[in-house]
Amino acid sequence: MKLTNTITEYGFISKIFHWLSAAALVIQIPLGFYLVDMDFSEKRLTIESIHVTLGLSIFYLTLFRLIYKTFNPTPVLKHNIFPGQKIIAKLNHVLLYAAVLVITISGALKKLYNGEELNMFLFNLEIQDNFNLAEIFYEIHIIGNYTLIALITLHISAVIIHKIFFKENLLKKIL
Ligand code: HEM
Ligand code: HEM
Numbered sequence: 001m002k003l004t005n006t007i008t009e010y011g012f013i014s015k016i017f018h019w020l021s022a023a024a025l026v027i028q029i030p031l032g033f034y035l036v037d038m039d040f041s042e043k044r045l046t047i048e049s050i051h052v053t054l055g056l057s058i059f060y061l062t063l064f065r066l067i068y069k070t071f072n073p074t075p076v077l078k079h080n081i082f083p084g085q086k087i088i089a090k091l092n093h094v095l096l097y098a099a100v101l102v103i104t105i106s107g108a109l110k111k112l113y114n115g116e117e118l119n120m121f122l123f124n125l126e127i128q129d130n131f132n133l134a135e136i137f138y139e140i141h142i143i144g145n146y147t148l149i150a151l152i153t154l155h156i157s158a159v160i161i162h163k164i165f166f167k168e169n170l171l172k173k174i175l
Helices: 012-037 043-069 087-115 133-164
Strands: none
Touching: 012 043, 012 133, 043 087, 087 133
């Protein structure tokens, strides 16, 4: 397996980025929903701190992934199975990246506008509190999450549909 992408194949680095992000999100989304249902306690603070640390790790991972993507070719999608199929696939990929960035940035802004200090790993951030904006960014965080769940469902359904109806194994491209 090649380390970097070619125009026909994903390399090892892209595959690692893909599966690390997928694994982190599979933990992070349920963790977020679990967190909001908890009453205030030591355990809640620990879970929230894990959620924030994992969330910021996903943010940096996605940034590195996108920077890497600009220096490296993206494998071309094969022929259209039906009109517009390649556009839908591309749009799904772009929106997956966008949703992850919107969720992580809105989560961070929710905490910051709540007047909390945020450890961004390399530096600490703190801004003037604004509870109205904190509420708005939290709404964005929630809507972003439902959008991401829909996009991931579509993404995985596409792989299954390709396999069953078009006898095309997309999964081996990314494994
Ligand atoms: C079981 C779960 C998953 C499966 C089976 C899967 C499968 C795939 C496959 C087969 C491709 C290559 C598509 C192609 O080039 O034809 C791909 C690409 C991609 N996947 Fe997934 N995926 C999964 C989870 C996720 C998750 C959770 C995300 C959320 C961020 C994600 C984001 C992406 C992105 C952004 C690409 C495009 C990469 C690029 O070219 O920039 N995937 N995935
Ligand atoms: C891709 C990364 C992330 C995902 C998938 C995610 C997911 C979630 C989900 C599903 C919820 C529950 C929303 C609800 O139904 O009320 C939530 C809540 C929350 N998230 Fe995230 N999150 C991510 C990143 C972050 C980041 C980076 C931060 C902060 C730096 C953050 C801070 C919070 C906070 C403070 C809550 C609300 C807890 C509460 O006050 O009850 N999240 N998140």
